[in-house]
Amino acid sequence: MQAGTEGKIMDNVLLFILGQVITGAAIWGGIRVDIRSMHSRLERVEKSSDEAHQRIDRHLEQQAKK
DSSP: OOHHHHHHHHHHHHHHHHHHHHHHHHHHHHHHHHHHHHHHHHHHHHHHHHHHHHHHHHHHHHHHHO
16 A cells, blocks of 8 residues: 555544544434423423313312212
8 A cells, every 4th residue: 555545544534433423423412302302291291181180189079069
């Protein structure tokens, strides 16, 4: 191999590794956003469920008083 060829190969390898690191970081960031979004939706569902249980309990208490 010629000296210039080795330098080009090394540049290509470094560029490939850099691309893989950037891709991995982008994927990791996307996963974090998805998890955060799911967590927010779960909190809203839990709150809605608690409110529904309270309404059901009030309704049952009113029926029991009659």
